[in-house]
Each structure stands twice: as C-alpha cells, then as structure tokens.
Amino acid sequence: MVLEMLEAPPLNRLLTRKTTISSMLMGIIKGDDEIVNIEPQRIDLINKILNLLSSTEKRTDVSEWAVNIFEDDSLRIKDSITLKYLKLLGAVDLPSTDRDYLYTDDDFLYWISELKN
Numbered sequence: 751m752v753l754e755m756l757e758a759p760p761l762n763r764l765l766t767r768k769t770t771i772s773s774m775l776m777g778i779i780k781g782d783d784e785i786v787n788i789e790p791q792r793i794d795l796i797n798k799i800l801n802l803l804s805s806t807e808k809r810t811d812v813s814e815w816a817v818n819i820f821e822d823d824s825l826r827i828k829d830s831i832t833l834k835y836l837k838l839l840g841a842v843d844l845p846s847t848d849r850d851y852l853y854t855d856d857d858f859l860y861w862i863s864e865l866k867n
Contacts, residue, residue: 789825792865795835799858799865802842809843809851816840835861 798815801807816839819825827833838861844852 789827790819790832790836792829792832792835795832795839796862796865798839799862803855803858813840813843816842831865831867835865 798807798812802809802812816836819827820836820840827836838853842851842853846852
C-alpha cells in the first residue's frame with residue numbers, strides 16, 4: 751500500500767509527459783508522413799534573431815523562413831506580437847542607404863525584448 755502510494759505520482763507524471771510528447775508528434779506528422787505546419791511561437795522568433803546576432807544563420811535564410819510562414823495559407827497566427835515580428839524578420843535582408851542593412855543588431859535586441867513580454 752505505501753509502496754503503491756509512493757510510485758503513483760511519478761508514474762502519472764511519466765504518463766502525462768508521454769501523452770504530451772505523443773500529442774506533439776501527432777501534430778507534426780499526419781497521415782502518410784504529410785507534414786502539418788505548426789504556428790510559430792515567440793520563442794521560435796527569438797531563436798531566429800539570436801541566430802542572426804551570432805551569425806549562425808544568414809539574413810536571407812531567416813527572411814525566407816519568415817516570408818514562407820507568413821505566406822502559408824494554412825496558418826492563422828493568433829498572437830499579434832508574433833505576427834508583427836514575423837513580418838519584420840521577413841525584411842531583415844533589406845539593404846539601407848546609409849548602412850548595409852535596414853535593421854541592425856540594436857533592432858534585433860529590441861525585438862527580443864518585445865517578444866519576451
């Protein structure tokens with residue numbers, strides 16, 4: 751009896767975790783390996799911006815990523831902040847007249863602070 755009581759909560763947590771992971775996987779893969787698009791979250795945008803700041807990704811790649819998501823008719827982005835910064839990420843490779851790019855590292859840092867709120 752005591753042993754059963756001690757083991758029940760960890761087992762419940764494990765099952766809950768397994769169910770959550772299974773649900774996430776089912777949301778990604780549908781039917782015959784057809785990939786289902788998932789709405790980007792703020793953390794996804796923050797990670798892209800951090801990749802820009804660390805030069806892990808090129809501006810053109812991040813811009814293309816953002817534009818592809820924005821143009822995906824199967825997605826309905828509900829978070830207005832995510833939508834705003836997704837649009838801005840679509841323009842990170844635009845040139846400027848007085849510097850290389852329209853948006854600078856200072857802009858990126860500001861965007862991260864806004865996305866965290």
